[in-house]
Amino acid sequence: MTSPSLDMPRPSWTGPMASAPMPEDKIGEIIDAVIDAAPECVRKRVLLPAIDWALVPPHKVSLLLSALDQANLAVPRWLAKPLLLAGHTLSGAAGDALAGVLAVLSRLNDAAGEPDEREALAASLDGLAYSSDVDADIAIALVRRLLALSWDDEALRFALSQAQAVPQVLRLAGGAFERHLENLPNVRLRISGSSTTRVLADALRPAFGVEGWRADISESSFGRVIGDLLSPPDDVDALVVLLDAEGLLMTDWRHAVQDVERLAAERADMLGEALQAFSSRASVLLLINTLPVPSGPTVGLLDRRHGVGLRRIIDSLNARILDAAAGSARVHVVDADQALSGLASRDHVDPKLWYYGRIGYSHEATQCFARAFAETWRIVQRGPVKVLAVDFDNTLWGGIYGDDGVDGLACGEDFPGNAFQAFQQECLRLKAQGLLLVALSKNEVGALDVFEKHSGMVLKAEDFAAHAVNWNPKADNLRRIAADLNLGLDSILFLDDSPHEREAMRRLTPEVRVPEMPEDPAERPGWLRRLSATWPARLTAEDASRPAVYAVRRAAQELQARAASFEDYLSALEQRLSLSFVTERTVARTAQMHQRTNQFNLTTVRLGEADISALAEDSTRGIVLLGQVSDRFGDHGLVIAATVNIDGPQATIRTLLMSCRVIGREVERAFLGALVGELASRGVASLRGIYVPTEKNGMVRDFYQSCGFSPAGGAGSGTVWTFAIGDTEPPGSTYVTTSWER
Amino acid sequence: MDTYASATELAYPEISEIFADVFQHAGPLTRGTSPDDVSRWDSLQHIALIRALETTFAVRLSMDEMMEIRSVGDIERVLGRHGV
Numbered sequence: 122m123t124s125p126s127l128d129m130p131r132p133s134w135t136g137p138m139a140s141a142p143m144p145e146d147k148i149g150e151i152i153d154a155v156i157d158a159a160p161e162c163v164r165k166r167v168l169l170p171a172i173d174w175a176l177v178p179p180h181k182v183s184l185l186l187s188a189l190d191q192a193n194l195a196v197p198r199w200l201a202k203p204l205l206l207a208g209h210t211l212s213g214a215a216g217d218a219l220a221g222v223l224a225v226l227s228r229l230n231d232a233a234g235e236p237d238e239r240e241a242l243a244a245s246l247d248g249l250a251y252s253s254d255v256d257a258d259i260a261i262a263l264v265r266r267l268l269a270l271s272w273d274d275e276a277l278r279f280a281l282s283q284a285q286a287v288p289q290v291l292r293l294a295g296g297a298f299e300r301h302l303e304n305l306p307n308v309r310l311r312i313s314g315s316s317t318t319r320v321l322a323d324a325l326r327p328a329f330g331v332e333g334w335r336a337d338i339s340e341s342s343f344g345r346v347i348g349d350l351l352s353p354p355d356d357v358d359a360l361v362v363l364l365d366a367e368g369l370l371m372t373d374w375r376h377a378v379q380d381v382e383r384l385a386a387e388r389a390d391m392l393g394e395a396l397q398a399f400s401s402r403a404s405v406l407l408l409i410n411t412l413p414v415p416s417g418p419t420v421g422l423l424d425r426r427h428g429v430g431l432r433r434i435i436d437s438l439n440a441r442i443l444d445a446a447a448g449s450a451r452v453h454v455v456d457a458d459q460a461l462s463g464l465a466s467r468d469h470v471d472p473k474l475w476y477y478g479r480i481g482y483s484h485e486a487t488q489c490f491a492r493a494f495a496e497t498w499r500i501v502q503r504g505p506v507k508v509l510a511v512d513f514d515n516t517l518w519g520g521i522y523g524d525d526g527v528d529g530l531a532c533g534e535d536f537p538g539n540a541f542q543a544f545q546q547e548c549l550r551l552k553a554q555g556l557l558l559v560a561l562s563k564n565e566v567g568a569l570d571v572f573e574k575h576s577g578m579v580l581k582a583e584d585f586a587a588h589a590v591n592w593n594p595k596a597d598n599l600r601r602i603a604a605d606l607n608l609g610l611d612s613i614l615f616l617d618d619s620p621h622e623r624e625a626m627r628r629l630t631p632e633v634r635v636p637e638m639p640e641d642p643a644e645r646p647g648w649l650r651r652l653s654a655t656w657p658a659r660l661t662a663e664d665a666s667r668p669a670v671y672a673v674r675r676a677a678q679e680l681q682a683r684a685a686s687f688e689d690y691l692s693a694l695e696q697r698l699s700l701s702f703v704t705e706r707t708v709a710r711t712a713q714m715h716q717r718t719n720q721f722n723l724t725t726v727r728l729g730e731a732d733i734s735a736l737a738e739d740s741t742r743g744i745v746l747l748g749q750v751s752d753r754f755g756d757h758g759l760v761i762a763a764t765v766n767i768d769g770p771q772a773t774i775r776t777l778l779m780s781c782r783v784i785g786r787e788v789e790r791a792f793l794g795a796l797v798g799e800l801a802s803r804g805v806a807s808l809r810g811i812y813v814p815t816e817k818n819g820m821v822r823d824f825y826q827s828c829g830f831s832p833a834g835g836a837g838s839g840t841v842w843t844f845a846i847g848d849t850e851p852p853g854s855t856y857v858t859t860s861w862e863r
Numbered sequence: 864m865d866t867y868a869s870a871t872e873l874a875y876p877e878i879s880e881i882f883a884d885v886f887q888h889a890g891p892l893t894r895g896t897s898p899d900d901v902s903r904w905d906s907l908q909h910i911a912l913i914r915a916l917e918t919t920f921a922v923r924l925s926m927d928e929m930m931e932i933r934s935v936g937d938i939e940r941v942l943g944r945h946g947v
Contacts, residue, residue, distance in 0.1 A: 292884070319907055473926040474910060484914050 152177060156185045160192035169200055174207035186215045198223075205230060206262050222255050222263070229266045243275050248624060250282035251637040257287045264293045273297040284331045288488055291327045298330065305335040308498070309357040313341035313349040315368030316481035324491035325361065331492075332499040343479075344368065350395035353403035360399075361494055362409040364442075365481025366435055367470075369412070372419075382428035389434070393441035400449035404735060406501065408494050411439040413457035413486075416467045450708060450730030453497050453658075460493035461486055501658045502727070504716050506634060507608055509551055509655070510599055512617040513562035513571070513590075517545055517580065519642065522568045533577025543646040545580045551655055552584060555664030557671055559602055560588035561595050561615070563622075586671040595622055596629035606671070607781030609719055609817065614654055661710045663758045673755035674782055680754075691786060691856035694752045698791050701862040703737050703745035703762075710759050711747060714778060719817040721789070722778040723810065723824065724839075728764060736764055736775075743767055743775075746799065748792045750783050757782050761792050770806040777810070784820070787854035793828050794853035795861075801846045808846055813839040828852035874939050875947070881915045894936030920947045 155168045162169045174182070182204065189196060196204075196215040201223055204211065210231035211219060219227055225245045232238045246263075249255065255263075260283045267276035277297040280290040291298050310325060312318045322338050329336035339357070341349050346362055354360060370388060372381060399407055412435045418424030419431040427433060446452040461469055464485055471483035482490065514521045518541045519531030531538035532545070552558050558580075562568055568590050572582045582588075587606060589598030595617075603610050610632035617623055623635045639648050649655070657664065681690045703711050712730040719725070728736075736743040748761040760780040766773045774796075779789050800808060810825045826832070829849045830842035873879065873892060882888040882896075886903040898904040904912070913929055916922070916938065922945040924932075932938055 320910070473924070473929055476926060477929060478907070478910060480910070 148176070152181070156181055156188070159185050159188045160194055163189060163194050163197060163200065166197075166199070170203070172203075174204050174209060177207075177209075179209060182209050183212070186211065186213065190214050202256075202259070206258060208266075221252070222249055222259055225249060226259060226263055226266070229263065229270075232266075232270060234270045234272075239270075239272055239275070243272075246275055246279050247627070250279055251623075251627075251635065255283060255286070257289070260287045260290055261293065264290045268293065268297075277301055281331055284327065285492060288324075288327065291330070298327070302326075302330050302335040305330065305333055307337060308334045308359065309337045309339075310359055310361050311339050311341055311349070311354045311357040312361050312363070313346045314363040314365070314481070315344060315346050316363075316365050316475075316479045317343065318363055320480055320482075320484065320487045321361075321363050321491060324488050325494060328488075328491040328495035329498065332495045334495075334498065336495075347391060347395045350399040350407075353399055353405060353407075355404055357405055359406040359408055359498065360403070362407065363481070363490060364410055364412055364438075365470075366412050366415060366431065367475060368479065368481050369438070370431075370434065372429075378429055385429065385434045386437075389437050389441055392438060393444070396441065396445035396452065397448075400445060400451060403451055404731060405451070406729070406731060407452045408455065408497055409442060409445075409452065410455040410460070410490060410493070411442050411457045413461050413469050414466050416469060450659075450712070450734065453501055455490065455493040455497055457490075460489050464489065496653055500653065500656055501729070502716065504713065505655050505657050506556065506614040507612040507717070508557045508559055508586075508603075508606070508614065509548060510559040510561045510602075510613055510615045510633075511548060512595075512619070512622065513560065513564055513568055515618040515642075516616060516638075517541065517548075518571070518575070518578070522564055522571060527571055527574045530571065530575055532575060537642065538577055540642040540646065542577055542579055544642065544649065545578065547646050547649045548580060549584065551649075552668050553665060554655075554657055554660060555667045556655065557586040557606065557608075557668055558584055559599070559613075560585045560590060561598055561602075561617075562588075562590045563592055563595070564590050566590050583672070584668075586668060586675075594625065594629065596626055596633075599626070599630060599633060607720065607784060612717075614652075616649075659709050659713070661713060663710050663713070666756070666758060669755070670757050670782060673752075673757065676754045677752065688856075694754075694786065694856065696750060696752045696786060696788065696857045698761075698788060698795070698857050698859045699749045699751075699862055700792070700795050700859065701747050701749070702740075703733060703747055707747055707759060708733055708737075711745065711762050714759070714762050714780065715776060718778040718780060719815070720781055720820055721784055722776075722815075722818050723774070723821055724776050724813045725815050725818060726776050728776060733764065736766075741767065741803075744799070746792075746796055748788070748795075750788055761788060763792070763796055765796070765800070767800070767803065767805060770804060771809070772800050772805045772807070773809040774811070787856050789824070790828060790852040791854040791857035791859050794851045795859055797844065797846055797851040806846055808844040809833070810842040810844070811836060811839050812842070813837075873935065875920075875942060877919050878935060878938060881912065881919060885911045885915050892935050894939065895934060897934040916942070920945070922947060 152172060155162060155172065159169070186196065190213065195218055196211060201211060201215070201219060205223055205226045208230050210216070211227045216224075216227055225242065228242060232242065264276050264280050267279065274297070277294050280294040280298065284291045308329065312322045312325070314321070318340050322340050325338055326336050346364070349360060349362070369392070370385065372385070374381065376384065415431045415435060420427045420429060424430035424432040425436070442454055446454045468483055469486045470481065474480040474483065511517055517532070519537055520529050522530065532541040533539065534542070548558055560569070569582050569588060572578045572580055587602045589602060591598070599613065599615070600610070603613060610630050611634070613633045615623070615626050615633050615635045616638055617626070618638060623637070626633055627635050634654055636652060636654070639645055677694065680693060701707070708730050711733050712728065715726070715728045715733070733745055737745045743764065743766050746763045746765070747759050749759050750757040750761070760783050761778070763777045764775045766775055797808065810830055812822060812825060814822065825842035829852055830844045833841045833843045835841065873894070879892055882892060882901065885908060886901050888901045888903070913924055913932070917924055920942055922942070924941065928941050932941060
């Protein structure tokens with residue numbers, strides 16, 4: 122077994138220790154004397170902090186605790202923490218007074234490894250897992266203790282939850298973490314950089330593991346970054362490029378100032394051209410960082426203005442990188458200033474590492490970059506949550522509607538209501554970026570009127586795509602709303618100021634994401650901005666209109682409730698389907714649909730922008746068909762897509778998927794009919810469709826059959842269907858009017 | 864804790880743990896232990912060793928000290944100089 126290094130000295134034993142020998146020398150006598158004088162030492166905060174509690178047997182610690190108890194003194198945190206880190210348990214009143222993570226550590230130190238202890242402690246640990254303010258040394262001690270008890274699952278879960286803040290815990294949980302990685306989807310990464318990339322390569326595997334991928338990592342040759350951009354690798358899923366100023370610029374001050382300026386400009390051009398070449402040639406994704414603020418200027422005060430100022434040169438290099446990302450769906454940028462915002466700028470680089478091995482960033486900065494690369498990959502692959510479910514009392518406003526009345530609620534221009542108003546603005550911002558807002562409050566239904574009656578509210582009742590304001594359990598309400606909106610529970614983020622509500626939600630609906638929210642309302646607006654579960658990979662026009670689309674859908678549902686029959690309802694909808702092939706403008710939305718759609722999705726192949734562009738490149742080999750749907754209530758946007766591989770008279774539907782907004786309205790039949798017609802005009806005689814079952818797409822199991830396809834056997838867990846074009850009547854719908862945009 | 868018992872000879876028992884972590888080296892350590900005795904102690908892992916020493920003992924080592932460290936005895940001398 123390997124025993125990793127710590128940020129603190131490790132006690133010489135782990136666990137309860139009846140056998141630890143009390144030193145029988147002078148030191149032991151001194152410790153005895155200090156314990157005798159414990160109340161005085163606690164009041165003055167002297168001597169006790171100097172004791173190495175690992176040397177002190179438990180019965181002496183008990184003496185200490187009872188002395189303090191008799192003197193009516195609580196055990197201060199500065200004393201409790203080292204005691205617990207040394208493996209002791211605080212029993213009696215001192216133990217009862219412990220809160221949060223220290224209480225858990227105390228119980229763990231006392232645990233003998235019984236199953237019932239394990240169950241009780243696992244629940245407490247899961248609560249801690251969402252909290253972001255566990256000290257590094259305590260997190261390490263917790264993981265060590267869990268491993269010592271052989272509670273590997275709990276150790277791993279807790280380590281994964283803390284890994285962002287305390288990367289060492291993952292190395293502690295080494296074996297369990299490696300087994301965890303085996304079950305994750307795999308991603309192949311090639312690392313390239315302007316300097317040594319070894320430290321980054323080592324940090325990426327755990328960082329990707331935390332985000333849910335097993336990264337197979339290979340390194341390019343030293344300093345080959347321009348070469349890798351010009352001739353991109355094709356045997357990996359992504360090229361990860363770490364740029365650093367020293368390695369990229371290599372300024373030679375033997376030159377005159379104007380020559381330095383010219384050479385810097387040439388380097389920026391070279392990088393820009395290499396990025397452009399990558400965009401046009403690569404079939405893989407690129408993750409690349411911008412350069413951070415330099416720790417020292419090259420032209421002092423003029424650094425950002427003068428042509429040879431390091432800051433100015435870095436600004437212009439960064440502009441090239443950002444241009445490349447704006448121009449290509451394959452390029453994704455990690456912003457260094459954001460990634461390194463937790464570090465002081467002079468900590469970005471460890472100069473001795475640079476001179477020793479041309480390592481462009483300090484260990485800490487490299488860890489930050491690894492996390493940011495992994496986070497970017499997760500956002501590009503999975504996208505953000507779709508729903509923000511929020512509580513009312515003390516979350517959207519200060520105070521309790523039932524107790525304080527409308528006028529007693531804090532939300533407005535003035536302190537402290539301005540913090541709540543700012544939080545509402547953040548909710549509106551996320552709505553503008555395409556998230557659906559859901560109101561989830563245990564309240565009388567009248568609480569919904571607060572948004573109209575209270576002048577400080579910037580949110581209005583109609584901003585919510587759905588609401589449940591009642592006394593039922595929030596988990597039940599949220600399940601019902603998720604079903605109504607046709608969205609999975611795992612696409613929901615739940616914000617509530619009450620720890621009990623958060624705990625209940627996690628317990629009853631573990632799929633819903635429930636972050637710990639800061640207790641102080643002043644911290645919350647900034648916290649919500651930093652919550653990466655809400656960060657979009659790209660913002661499309663569809664995102665901006667999604668909340669409006671759901672409002673349209675609600676109106677349609679009301680029509681359905683009024684219509685005499687389903688057929689009456691469908692004809693009253695006056696649906697129009699507009700068909701087009703994918704273009705540069707719509708490729709982002711098409712990829713986004715591929716990432717987001719789970720239910721009406723025949724193969725659930727998650728094609729990215731790069732795959733889709735590649736497929737659309739040669740229209741004799743493949744097509745990407747899109748459908749936009751509107752009805753009398755409004756425009757639903759692009760909601761249905763298919764990608765088809767064509768091989769002479771044979772064609773295969775690689776992906777076919779539709780947004781849940783328009784499910785059950787025969788749009789899919791009209792769309793497939795149009796696709797068949799288009800393929801017929803291109804000389805295709807036989808069309809093949811595949812259904813690959815997942816946990817979520819049971820609704821389309823019989824889709825091909827219902828559209829006139831014949832079964833053609835199975836493939837793995839899926840079923841294969843064929844359609845003889847010309848011999849069989851193509852599917853269609855009398856409730857959908859179809860038109861083409863070419 | 865088998866690696867631990869042998870560490871009592873050293874002034875800083877944490878060094879055994881660092882060697883176990885950084886080099887997966889579980890054998891006995893003496894002041895004379897050098898890169899010749901530890902198979903993974905190469906120039907790249909040397910950086911990880913320096914980093915582990917810096918974080919464990921809360922010191923910042925200079926470039927000269929980075930080069931000076933060629934054995935466990937060197938580590939003890941450098942740490943002693945930093946007042947650890």
